[in-house]
Amino acid sequence: MKVSDICSNKDFKLLTKDFEDREISKPFCCDLLSIAMGKAPAGSCWVTVMANANTLAVATLTDVSCIVIAEGISFDDALIDKANEEDIIVFSTSLPVYDAAAIVGAGL
Amino acid sequence: MPDVMELVYEVSNEDFTRAGEASSDVKRKLKKLGIPSDVIRRVSIALYEGEINMVIHAYGGKVTVTISEEAITMVLADKGPGIPDIDKAMEAGYSTAPDNVRNLGFGAGMGLPNMKKNSDEMNIETQIGVGTTVTMTVKL
Numbered sequence: 001m002k003v004s005d006i007c008s009n010k011d012f013k014l015l016t017k018d019f020e021d022r023e024i025s026k027p028f029c030c031d032l033l034s035i036a037m038g039k040a041p042a043g044s045c046w047v048t049v050m051a052n053a054n055t056l057a058v059a060t061l062t063d064v065s066c067i068v069i070a071e072g073i074s075f076d077d078a079l080i081d082k083a084n085e086e087d088i089i090v091f092s093t094s095l096p097v098y099d100a101a102a103i104v105g106a107g108l
Numbered sequence: 109m110p111d112v113m114e115l116v117y118e119v120s121n122e123d124f125t126r127a128g129e130a131s132s133d134v135k136r137k138l139k140k141l142g143i144p145s146d147v148i149r150r151v152s153i154a155l156y157e158g159e160i161n162m163v164i165h166a167y168g169g170k171v172t173v174t175i176s177e178e179a180i181t182m183v184l185a186d187k188g189p190g191i192p193d194i195d196k197a198m199e200a201g202y203s204t205a206p207d208n209v210r211n212l213g214f215g216a217g218m219g220l221p222n223m224k225k226n227s228d229e230m231n232i233e234t235q236i237g238v239g240t241t242v243t244m245t246v247k248l
Contacts, residue, residue: 021235033213037153038222042145050213054160057128063145086132103217 001107003066003089006045009103012068012091015080019089022065026108027101033058040064047101051075059088066090068104070097113137119159119184121168124212130171131156142174143248150226151246154231157226158218158242164209166240167190179228182244190236198224201221235242 003012006012025043030036031050040062041047047068048055056079059067066089069075075092083090093100115137135152155171162169166188167223174181182198191197205215224230227244234240 013164017186018170032216032218034216034218034222036213037157038218042149045167052212053125054128057156058200061128061149061156063149090136 001104003045005107006066006068006091006104011095011103012100015069015075015090015092016083016088019087024065024104024108027104028064029097029101031097035059035060045101045104047097047104049073051079053079053082056083056088058084058096068093068100070095070100088102110126111176113218115173115175116172117173119162119168119171119186121163124160124209127159127163128156130159130173134173137182138175143180147180147246147248151182154226154246155184156246157222158182158244160214161219161242162186162188163217164215166203169239177248179245179247182246183241184244185239185241187239190238190240191217191232191234194232194234194236 001024002021007014024045025041028040028044029047031048033054037058042063043065045066046064047070049071051069063085068091070093072094131152135148138148146171166186174182187240188229196202201217203215203217211217228247231243
């Protein structure tokens with residue numbers, strides 16, 4: 001499954017700009033940035049409800065393929081701008097964390 | 109590339125949105141130098157955890173990264189309160205981080221263990237009321 005495949009699912013909305021497509025290695029769920037920092041696999045699709053500037057920093061450093069902000073948690077414009085600057089792909093969904101990750105996992 | 113490259117960063121106090129600037133910049137530079145991606149990931153994670161620690165516990169500080177042909181060495185020096193019990197601080201899950209930090213998703217007591225896990229060597233020098241210097245090396 002590639003990141004672009006997420007775009008074709010109506011439950012997910014792309015918040016950031018057009019991107020260079022990339023393979024997703026697996027879904028990864030975690031809200032504690034301290035844990036995500038050590039455990040998020042490179043290339044994974046990181047599903048979380050933690051939406052702040054540090055989420056973006058952790059995403060960059062762990063080299064995840066994209067972030068999915070679940071549960072309809074808002075992701076403000078300043079964060080979207082920062083994500084675009086750093087070439088981080090961010091989706092939002094109203095689905096719970098597990099359901100979102102299960103959809104990504106099923107596509108792999 | 110010169111034999112040794114040195115990068116120096118100031119980590120500001122209590123500014124969580126800026127924490128990570130040093131590690132992001134180091135990551136970009138290592139990528140340009142063609143360093144293997146697993147090494148870059150380990151350096152980035154170890155350094156970011158260190159930066160976050162400096163913001164949470166030590167009112168900021170100074171990061172010096174030295175890149176040679178053999179290794180990447182990171183020295184994180186602060187003038188914070190010092191670590192009273194290093195063994196305890198190294199325990200996964202032990203944390204003295206305040207609630208505002210935990211609300212941001214940090215402070216789970218994984219910082220120092222993550223730093224150790226991602227570096228080949230880690231040394232902590234600390235003095236109560238004077239400061240702490242953490243030195244981490246990732247071999248190339």
